[in-house]
Amino acid sequence: MPKIPVMQAVVEVLKSEGIDTVFGCPGAAILPLYKAMEQDGSIEHLIVRHEEGATHMADGWSRTTGNVGVAIGTSGPAGTNMITGLYTAQADSVPILCITGQAAVSKLHQEAFQAVDIVSIAAPVTKWAVQVKEAAQMPWIFREAFRIARSGRPGPVLIDLPIDVQKQEIEWDSTIDEPLPVPKSVPSDARVERALEMLLAAERPLLLAGGGVILGEASAELLDLAEFLQIPIQATLMGKGAVDEDHPLYAGMTGIQTSQRYGNASFLESDLVLALGARFGDRHTGDLATYRGDRKFIHVDVEPTQIGKVFGPDLGIVADTKLFLQALLEKAKARGPRAAGEWVERCQELKRTLLRREDFDTVPVKAPRVFKEINEFYGPDTYFVTAIGLYQIWSGQHQKAHKPRHYQVCGQAGPLGWEIPAAIGVKKALKNSPGRDAEVVGIVGDYSFQFLVEELAVGAQYDVPFVLIMLNNEYLGLIRMAEDHGGYDMKYEVDIHYDTSGSDNVKIMEAYGCSGVRVADPSEIRASLEWARKEADRTSRPVLVEIMIEREGNTANGTSIAAMKEFEPLP
Numbered sequence: 001m002p003k004i005p006v007m008q009a010v011v012e013v014l015k016s017e018g019i020d021t022v023f024g025c026p027g028a029a030i031l032p033l034y035k036a037m038e039q040d041g042s043i044e045h046l047i048v049r050h051e052e053g054a055t056h057m058a059d060g061w062s063r064t065t066g067n068v069g070v071a072i073g074t075s076g077p078a079g080t081n082m083i084t085g086l087y088t089a090q091a092d093s094v095p096i097l098c099i100t101g102q103a104a105v106s107k108l109h110q111e112a113f114q115a116v117d118i119v120s121i122a123a124p125v126t127k128w129a130v131q132v133k134e135a136a137q138m139p140w141i142f143r144e145a146f147r148i149a150r151s152g153r154p155g156p157v158l159i160d161l162p163i164d165v166q167k168q169e170i171e172w173d174s175t176i177d178e179p180l181p182v183p184k185s186v187p188s189d190a191r192v193e194r195a196l197e198m199l200l201a202a203e204r205p206l207l208l209a210g211g212g213v214i215l216g217e218a219s220a221e222l223l224d225l226a227e228f229l230q231i232p233i234q235a236t237l238m239g240k241g242a243v244d245e246d247h248p249l250y251a252g253m254t255g256i257q258t259s260q261r262y263g264n265a266s267f268l269e270s271d272l273v274l275a276l277g278a279r280f281g282d283r284h285t286g287d288l289a290t291y292r293g294d295r296k297f298i299h300v301d302v303e304p305t306q307i308g309k310v311f312g313p314d315l316g317i318v319a320d321t322k323l324f325l326q327a328l329l330e331k332a333k334a335r336g337p338r339a340a341g342e343w344v345e346r347c348q349e350l351k352r353t354l355l356r357r358e359d360f361d362t363v364p365v366k367a368p369r370v371f372k373e374i375n376e377f378y379g380p381d382t383y384f385v386t387a388i389g390l391y392q393i394w395s396g397q398h399q400k401a402h403k404p405r406h407y408q409v410c411g412q413a414g415p416l417g418w419e420i421p422a423a424i425g426v427k428k429a430l431k432n433s434p435g436r437d438a439e440v441v442g443i444v445g446d447y448s449f450q451f452l453v454e455e456l457a458v459g460a461q462y463d464v465p466f467v468l469i470m471l472n473n474e475y476l477g478l479i480r481m482a483e484d485h486g487g488y489d490m491k492y493e494v495d496i497h498y499d500t501s502g503s504d505n506v507k508i509m510e511a512y513g514c515s516g517v518r519v520a521d522p523s524e525i526r527a528s529l530e531w532a533r534k535e536a537d538r539t540s541r542p543v544l545v546e547i548m549i550e551r552e553g554n555t556a557n558g559t560s561i562a563a564m565k566e567f568e569p570l571p
Contacts, residue, residue, distance in 0.1 A: 001171040006135045007036035012174040013142045015042060018067050021428050023048055023057040023421075027074020029101030029114065032166035046428070046462050049454035051078045053421040055085020056452070058096045060385060060425025062089075063408045065433075066217065068149045069094075069425065074101040076114025079160070080121060084415050087125040089156040091412035092238060093215055095149035096156045098122075104164040105133055122158045131160040135168035139177070147180040153303035154215055185302050187319030192327045194315055195274065195298050200335070202272035202296070204343045205231050206251065211238030211411070212277010212301060212321050219243060219404045221325035222276065229332055230340040232347040234263055236278050238411045241401035244380070251347040256286035256558050258396025261354040261570075264561045266347045274298045277321045280310040281412065287560040300324050356556065357571045358398060364550040365522050367391070367471055368568065371398035373525040374441075374469065381435060382406065385422045386443040388414030390477040393555040395443050417451025419444045420542070423466045424459055439533065440466035446546075447476055447496060449505065456512035456542055463540035467532045470546040473553065474502045481554050485565075501548065509544045516544030 010033065014022070021044045026034045037043055048054040051073040058069030073082060079100040089096045102108070103115035122129040128148045132138050138161075145157040199205050213222055219242045226233050226243075232251035233243050237258045243250055252263025267273075272295055278284075279301075285291040292311060299306075299313035300321060307316035317324060358372035371394060378384075380402035386395050386409050401407035408426065410418045419442035430436045449470055459466065474497035483490045496502055509516035515535050519528045525547060532543045554567040 001173045003169045004172055005032070005036060006138045006168050006170045007032045007166055008039070009139045009170060009172040009174070010142055011036045011040045011043065013139050013177070014070065015040075016174070016177065017146045017179055019043060019070050020432065021046070021061060022070040022072055023054040023061075023425070024072030025051055025054065025074070025078065027078060027101060029075035029103065029163045030072060030099070030161065030166075032163070033072065033099065033101075033161070044428075046424070046458055048421070049457055050452060051081035052084050052417070053452050053455040053458070055082050055096065055098060056088070056418050056421035057425035057428070059085060059089050059094050060408065060422035061429040062094050062096050064383065064405055064426045064429035066405070067095075068146055069096040070099065071096060072099045074114070075103055076116050079116065079118035079158070082158075083122065083125060084413075086122055086156045086158065088410050088413040088415050088418065090125050090127070092410060093154050093211060094156070095154040097145055097149060098156065098158045100158065100160045101166070102131065102160045102162040105162045106164070108162070118158065118160050125156070126158050127155040129158040129160070131162070132165055133162065135165050136170050138165070138170065139172060143180050147182055150182045152185070153306070184320045184323055185318055187317055187324045187327055189327070191315065191317045192324065192331060195317060196328055196331050198272060198296060198298060198315060199229065199231070199274060204270045205272040205274065206267065206270045207231050207233045208273050208275040208278055209233060209235045209239035209242035210276055210278025211236065213239055213242040214404045216277060216302070216321035218276070218322035218325050221322055221329065223247070225325055225329045225332065228329060228337050230338050230344050232266065232344060234267065236281070236284050237396055237409060239278065240396070240409070241404050241407040244402045245400045246402070248348060249344065250351075252351065253396065254561055255284045255396075256561060256564065257283050257393045257555065259561070260397060261356060261564070262350040264564065265350045265354050268293070268562060269346070270295055272296045272298070274300070276300050276325070277302070279306055285310070286558065290560045290562050355571050356397060356566075357568055361522050363521050365520070365525070365547055366568070367394045367549050367553050368398050369522045370469070370471060370525065370547055370549065371395060373529065375400050377526060377529045378439065378441065380406070381438045383426050383430075383438055383440045384408065384443060385419050385426060385440070387418040387448050388416060388478075389445040389448060390473070390481065390553070390555050391443055391445045391471040393478070393557070394471070397556065416448040419448065419468070420452055420459070421455045423468070424455060424464050427464045427466050442466060442468045444468050444470050445477065446470055446472040446474060446502065446505065450503065453508060456509065456514055459542040460513040464542070465536040465540045466542055467536055468542060468544045470505060470544060471549050472505070472546055473549050473551045475551060480552070484552075485554065505544060505546050509542070514542045514544070515539060516546060518546045518548065520548045
């Protein structure tokens, strides 16, 4: 075999794994990899302004493509800056690969400049963290990293590369190399049969689409099963978009924050729940005694240790969601279809009647009105990203999603600042896809906006157009609500208002070479969204629509899905 620089082999592996874009920040300890990328020239690299931003860009890229996103950094603080992004990806089952440079192997025990044990630091928030000490292992470790990231419950991996190992040559022939196979978990036939029997015996069953339905590319199979057996479908926050929310069988979201009134009501009336790739997060279940009730649960998950983690289901099935739904539908078809019954009609009635009001025309703007305008203005092909705060909860309650992977949210970790870099990752993921002209929209709060605001420079430098819609209440709104209505009776250190209206976010956009507009009246929202669409297209850069909402608006919430507190008048 020919001898080649080991980092050339790494670049060949990345390309064969489907990587055409990476996000990173060069440094002395990772330059051999950068030299190999420069010589190859076929992988696009975006220079980030903070390594956490690189991880969130890789995250957004991965959520859009379904492939493993790649972030690159040098040694020391580059890796520690990546930890939040690794945690976010782990929490939401997103496959990303972080590559870090490292001091020479002989210097690791001598407290060399920017030498840190990043493998030990990253281990709790990755599926695999490894340091390569033998150059000949390098291509195989990268192949294994991709396999691990994709296998079972997807997630992040980290590879740490000492500088002296990066500079070596190895024997390698890319023409006879290929990705490692990723096994699929096939469901037990007997358990599929039992699940069907339980479904058919139930009078008021629900199908619950978790994030695993989207990650497993199983949305079409879910809808086929629901339509064949006439069973209503709900979605968790991570499963939002698994089914079109305008579909007659869509029965809403259950939860104590991101939920619909009709979703909670139909769930409470159900007698069986088939949960697919859902982890029963606490913001979904609320009080477990109420959530479980007398209903039966079937829990399907690709990760065995997820079964019974929160509570023991009546039937647990370890399987790939797509394969399980295919097997279940095949068995169901052998028995024949079911006609829509009273239960479907009941869920549709709840969906028509148990709504929340959105048609407010008051000044300052009420947040639900913003999402009414978003739903009416943007089409089903639009990609949305949103992070954490009251605006995420309002989005979950009011915003409609229509297609898988088009509604992206950091659901469990909830890092502030996720939206700007994630939006860049999403837009770059679309560059070679049939939907490359699709709009990308970030829903952001005024506080989260400034956590990684420097990544606007990446959008400007590389001509990455997207629209940011900011809900600005000049507060740490979610924490203010928790302090004010959560039994603390205070509003301590949550007010970020100063001068006229705090930071001038439009000027911040302009400082990065981008554009923005501030909106104070609900009648101005539609025209501002139209302007932002045209401006993003004209400039090929990020554009901000900042909407000044009422300062102390609250989202519906509670501790139990049966006892939600509504702060706004109901329709």
